[in-house]
Amino acid sequence: MAEKKKEVVLRGIGVSPGVVVGSVYVLASKSTIVPEWDVPVSRVDAEFARFEDAIIETRRQISKIQKNLMESTTGRDAELFDAHLMILDDRTFLEDVIEGITERRKNAEIVVKDVLGKHIDTLSTVDDDYLRERVADLRDVSRRIISNLSGDSVSQLGKLNKRHIVVAADLAPSETAALRKDLVVGFATDQGSPTSHTALMARALEIPAIVGLHDVTRTVRSGDEILIDGNKGVLIINPKPNQLKKYGELAKARKTIERELTTLKEEPAETLDGHRIVLSANVEGSEEVDAVLQYGAEGVGLFRSEYLYMSQEKVVGEMEQAEVYTEVAERLSPAPLIVRTFDIGGDKSIFGEQSMEANPFLGCRSIRLALARPDEFKVQLRAILRASAVGNVKIMYPMICNVEEVISANDLLEEAKAELKASKVAFDDDIEVGIMVEIPSAALTADVIAEHVSFFSLGTNDLVQYTLAVDRVNEKVAYLYEPTHPAVLKLIKLTVDAGHKHGLWIGLCGEIASDPIIAPLLIGMGIDELSVPPSAVPLIKDAVRSVTLSQAKKLAEKSLKASEAAEVLGYCRRLTKEVAPELLELI
Ligand code: PEP
Ligand code: MG
Numbered sequence: 001m002a003e004k005k006k007e008v009v010l011r012g013i014g015v016s017p018g019v020v021v022g023s024v025y026v027l028a029s030k031s032t033i034v035p036e037w038d039v040p041v042s043r044v045d046a047e048f049a050r051f052e053d054a055i056i057e058t059r060r061q062i063s064k065i066q067k068n069l070m071e072s073t074t075g076r077d078a079e080l081f082d083a084h085l086m087i088l089d090d091r092t093f094l095e096d097v098i099e100g101i102t103e104r105r106k107n108a109e110i111v112v113k114d115v116l117g118k119h120i121d122t123l124s125t126v127d128d129d130y131l132r133e134r135v136a137d138l139r140d141v142s143r144r145i146i147s148n149l150s151g152d153s154v155s156q157l158g159k160l161n162k163r164h165i166v167v168a169a170d171l172a173p174s175e176t177a178a179l180r181k182d183l184v185v186g187f188a189t190d191q192g193s194p195t196s197h198t199a200l201m202a203r204a205l206e207i208p209a210i211v212g213l214h215d216v217t218r219t220v221r222s223g224d225e226i227l228i229d230g231n232k233g234v235l236i237i238n239p240k241p242n243q244l245k246k247y248g249e250l251a252k253a254r255k256t257i258e259r260e261l262t263t264l265k266e267e268p269a270e271t272l273d274g275h276r277i278v279l280s281a282n283v284e285g286s287e288e289v290d291a292v293l294q295y296g297a298e299g300v301g302l303f304r305s306e307y308l309y310m311s312q313e314k315v316v317g318e319m320e321q322a323e324v325y326t327e328v329a330e331r332l333s334p335a336p337l338i339v340r341t342f343d344i345g346g347d348k349s350i351f352g353e354q355s356m357e358a359n360p361f362l363g364c365r366s367i368r369l370a371l372a373r374p375d376e377f378k379v380q381l382r383a384i385l386r387a388s389a390v391g392n393v394k395i396m397y398p399m400i401c402n403v404e405e406v407i408s409a410n411d412l413l414e415e416a417k418a419e420l421k422a423s424k425v426a427f428d429d430d431i432e433v434g435i436m437v438e439i440p441s442a443a444l445t446a447d448v449i450a451e452h453v454s455f456f457s458l459g460t461n462d463l464v465q466y467t468l469a470v471d472r473v474n475e476k477v478a479y480l481y482e483p484t485h486p487a488v489l490k491l492i493k494l495t496v497d498a499g500h501k502h503g504l505w506i507g508l509c510g511e512i513a514s515d516p517i518i519a520p521l522l523i524g525m526g527i528d529e530l531s532v533p534p535s536a537v538p539l540i541k542d543a544v545r546s547v548t549l550s551q552a553k554k555l556a557e558k559s560l561k562a563s564e565a566a567e568v569l570g571y572c573r574r575l576t577k578e579v580a581p582e583l584l585e586l587i
Pocket of ligand 1: 200302304343438458459460461462463509510511
């Protein structure tokens with residue numbers, strides 16, 4: 001009788017809703033995790049070939065390192081790598097791996113690790129400096145061969161040929177963006193938090209996802225069957241039939257509610273007593289415009305333009321960018337397209353220098369990088385201006401920390417306009433300019449900044465991070481990441497009031513806008529526009545349409561007097577339970 005596998009339940013942070021069951025693919029990381037899987041008899045020869053290719057590639061890389069060292073140093077350092085090449089030519093090592101693959105029927109990565117690991121263990125116990133050096137060589141070669149076998153994560157993902165749930169230590173936003181929706185039906189990671197750009201990307205792709213599971217990569221193996229519930233953050237390894245049934249029913253019930261919500265598509269986002277707000281969408285690229293229209297968003301409140309750069313790892317040319325913005329603007333017109341100028345840095349590094357920074361979230365990120373590279377910034381400004389000739393396009397500067405930055409960015413915008421004028425290129429001279437309020441200093445000086453812009457959009461994902469000093473991608477401090485913290489609410493209110501006093505409209509495009517229990521609170525605080533992932537539009541519309549403005553205002557009043565984040569959440573939950581209990585099923 002086949003052995004029954006034990007069911008194991010893990011809990012993490014659900015960051016992209018939906019339930020999915022599937023076979024696991026563990027993505028090998030550059031660091032410690034070595035993937036392991038069974039190799040059927042029919043694939044043993046192919047495994048030998050993979051091993052041989054990895055040895056050839058490793059030899060090529062080491063020879064190249066040697067050559068570079070010879071050219072740049074005295075040549076002595078290059079000799080150190082002779083020991084690495086000797087390991088690659090060692091017959092015993094090569095034969096042990098071939099034998100391991102044949103007899104254990106395991107993949108080459110794990111066999112290489114075990115074969116060299118045995119030597120490492122033996123040599124590590126010997127008290128001899130020379131042999132200790134050899135341990136370091138063995139470790140280095142082992143890592144290099146394994147990495148050449150696995151490929152980098154993007155190429156590993158590229159090799160997937162059937163549907164899987166991907167499990168990884170972490171996924172960079174660029175790796176998440178490379179996921180193919182038809183092959184990756186969900187993902188789960190050790191690290192990560194709800195507002196990491198990886199999580200945002202999962203939501204954009206509508207792939208159920210859980211992050212912050214700590215050691216899921218060590219608990220599951222490629223080929224295991226798992227269930228993930230992206231709403232509740234529950235991951236079940238080898239789910240029993242009763243679990244599958246329970247989750248199947250839950251998923252069906254959620255689908256029914258979601259279907260009902262789509263009937264709201266043509267309805268306005270207004271409260272029961274007729275207070276209208278604008279409900280728009282956050283997108284990472286032009287391919288999401290279909291979803292924006294399908295879910296009935298009123299334009300794009302946040303176009304994360306940096307993804308355009310990230311997919312190419314460089315600054316994209318003016319005409320290429322203009323083409324993208326023009327196409328999106330035309331499709332949305334007359335609804336607005338708000339292009340946020342590139343927000344590179346933090347967890348979205350593309351230029352090597354940011355990854356070298358000790359504190360990338362506090363470093364040369366976003367508008368700081370743009371102002372440090374004015375020519376590249378102007379390439380983007382001219383591209384956005386070009387698109388403004390055909391649609392309702394607005395410009396938004398991210399991560400503003402003082403009014404000087406706004407003035408400098410506006411000066412560059414004027415230069416960009418003058419350059420286009422000189423070339424007789426059409427654009428909207430009255431293009432609206434706004435800023436993201438996502439640093440406390442911007443909220444606290446909103447009244448000064450308001451004189452230079454037409455709108456504010458509160459970026460609460462970062463505002464929470466910078467107000468509470470909590471790294472938004474660090475799961476170890478995720479418990480402190482509280483968007484309803486009284487300090488955050490006070491900064492939001494300050495921004496709204498200062499903006500309104502100067503006749504600005506105020507949006508909010510952080511993730512809390514897509515939480516249906518928090519949306520009424522934001523409206524009560526005076527937010528005019530909520531911008532959310534496209535798939536969250538129906539949910540938020542229902543939340544807006546279920547309350548009166550006076551209920552929302554009362555909620556805001558009480559919340560602004562609260563002393564704890566949990567107290568605010570309690571008030572929000574109570575109101576939703578009273579006016580739209582069905583929404584609680586969906587979160
Ligand atoms: C934010 O910070 O709230 C925001 C919307 O921008 P991003 O998540 O891209 O940093
Ligand atoms: Mg931000």
